[in-house]
Amino acid sequence: MTQRYPRLLALVAGGLSATGFAPWGLWPVTLACLALLIHLIASAPSRRAAFGRTWMFALGHFTIGLNWIAIAFTYQDTMPHWLGWVAVVGLSCYLALFPALAALGTKTLRAAPDGQADAGFVLAFAGLWLVTEWMRAWVFTGFAWNPLGVVALEAGWAARIVGTYGLGALVMLASGALLLLVRRDWKPALALLAGTVLASGAGWAVQRTPAPSTDLPITVVQPNNDQSDKYDPQEAARNFARLERESLDRQAQVPRVVFWPEAATEDFVEDGYPRRYYYPETPAGVRARLTRPLNDGDILVTGGVKLDFDRNGQAVAAANSVFAFSSDGEILGSYDKSHLVPGGEYLPYEEILGQIGLSRLVPGTIGFTPGPGPQTLDLGAFGRMGLQICYEIVFSGEVVDAAHRPGFLFNPSNDAWFGPWGPPQHLAQARLRALEEGMPVIRSTPTGISAVIDADGRLLQSLAHHTAGHIDSVMPGAHAATPFALWGNLLPLALAGLLILLAVALRALRR
Incomplete structure (x- = not known):
């Protein structure tokens, strides 16, 4: 079949390879499928054939892995729901170009005249x-969801040094070793495996001891407010009541930080807007209501919205934001989301796509504008907080203001429209950010999965999907900055350069 129907085989194998990601976690299947992909590329009669086979593999890989995007369309009534699958396949066709380029480059650098892949x-x-x-993470603003390294999360210590993209390269090396083992090419297979084990061991050795603990109390709230009710004015009071109920703790002995999800409030909390934007409450009244569940000394961190106005008092732009409030309703600081979701918070090439009936998934006529990037907010006795709203957490190496390193990251999110696959995938990627940066991550979402993640990427506590509740815990401690935190994606790119140089050197020796 590899000779008669290689593209069909590649497509099926690509779809199966996506089961290595959450919620399935079938990483051995992913390794086997990638081993088959390497064989298909090596045995391809030309560079064009190698490109085509890999593109088909990646099409299956992304279409299955990103199926949750289609479910998001079911919450948008201005477009037919079947367009969701058109969007998934269309996006996958584009994303598949990146692995296909890797195959094209490999076939150029290391053509396999005998049709067999070797170590080089x-x-x-x-x-x-x-x-x-x-490249996939930044070309055309980037779409970094589900990098290959996520399948190795549970043994992903090497991410502390070479990050998620480097971890993905190690997964590929292990897959190549599997192919060589099947062919009984023992020595190069064992050499590749030894390299992956050595890199993993080095990552483990970077931080062998647990991070120091803190005694800072936190409450993470998950109200289980359904996405279908989010923009219904009739449900606003009921949605807030759930937030308030899960936040109350009048028996608490010491102040705590209370975390609410992305866009937990639709009310405008800043002063200075035209009066019509506050009706029927004043901004001071809104802040007093939001902080009503707090005890003295508590801090509330919640998602909200900011507006920008023209000189005529008309709102012309919005920001997806997070606000920190003291218990007396004072705004202690705020952060604006930088990485906006394409198709969600903005529509790429809107002047063209809008003509064929497409619109962004977030309702409204005011466009969202991106913020300046990672920032750190000082919460006084509660330490320094970094912020990444929802989708932003998937961008490896772009989540921390390194000049003002925080003690933890808060990742408020709204995964309520991402079906059963999106939330666990999102959680897995947040855990990798904790491992890479050596700092805890706190997640609060409307319907799950909310979680407390320690500085080693371990899931300490979580709330199940579609469950109302809260987590009372203490803030996990942070490690000193990891090598990846210090150098970012320079380290995985250096690893890529090393691997390619080794491949070229082996080719020269073979000649």
Whole structure:
């Protein structure tokens, strides 16, 4: 079948490879499928055939892994719901170009005249896969969801050094080793495996001891407010009542930080807007209501919305924001989301796509504008907080203001419209950010999965999907900055360069 129907086989294998991600976690299947992909590329009769086979593999891989995007369309009544699957396949067609470019480059660098991949071929493909995954995260604003390294999360210590993209290259090396083992090419297979084990061991050795603990109390709230009710004015009071109920703790002995989800409030909390934007409450009244569940000395951190106005008092832009409030309703600081969701908070090429009936998934006529990037808010006795709203947390190496390193990251999110696959995938990527940066991550979402993640990426506590509740805990401690936190994606790119140089060197020696 590999000779008669290679593209069909690649498509099926690509779809199966996506089961290595959450919620299935079938990483051995992913390794086997990637081993088959390497064989299909090596045995391809030309660079064009290698490109086509890999594009088909990646089309299946992304279409299955991103199926949750189609479910998001079911919450938008201005477009037919079937367009969700058109969006999934269309996006996957584009994303599949990146792995296909890696295959094209590999076939150029390490053509396999006998149709068999050797160690050099695997090294080249792993290095170029890393480079193209990194490119996928920023070309045309980037879409970094589900990088390959996520399948190795539970043993992903190497991410402390080479980050998520480097971890993906190690997964590819392990897959190549599997292919060589099947062919009984023992020595190069064991050499590749030894390299992955050595890198993993180095990542483990960077931080062998647990992070120091803190005694700072926190409450993470998950109200289980359904996405279908979010923009219904009739449900606003009921939605807030759930937030308030899960936040109340009049028996607390010491002040705490209370975390609410992304866009937990639709009310405008800043002073200075035209009066019509506050009706029927004043901004001071809104802040007093939001902080009503707090005890003296508590801090509330919640998602909200900011507006920008023209000189005529008309709102012309919005920001997806997070606000920190003291218990007396004072705004202690705020943060504006930088990485907006394409198709969600803005529509790329709106002047063209709007003509064929497409619109963004977030309702409203005012466009969202991006914020300046990672920032740190000082919460006084509660330490320094970094913020990444929802989708932003998936961008490896872009989540922390390194000049003002925080003690933890807060990732308020709204995964309520992402079906059963999106939320666990999102959680897994947040855990990798904790591991890379050496700091805890706190997640609060309307319907789950809310969680407390320690500085080693371990899930300490969580609330199940579609469950109302709250987590009372203490803030996990942070490690000193990891090598990846200090150098960012320079380290995985250096790894890519090393792998490609080794591939070229092996080719020269073979000649």
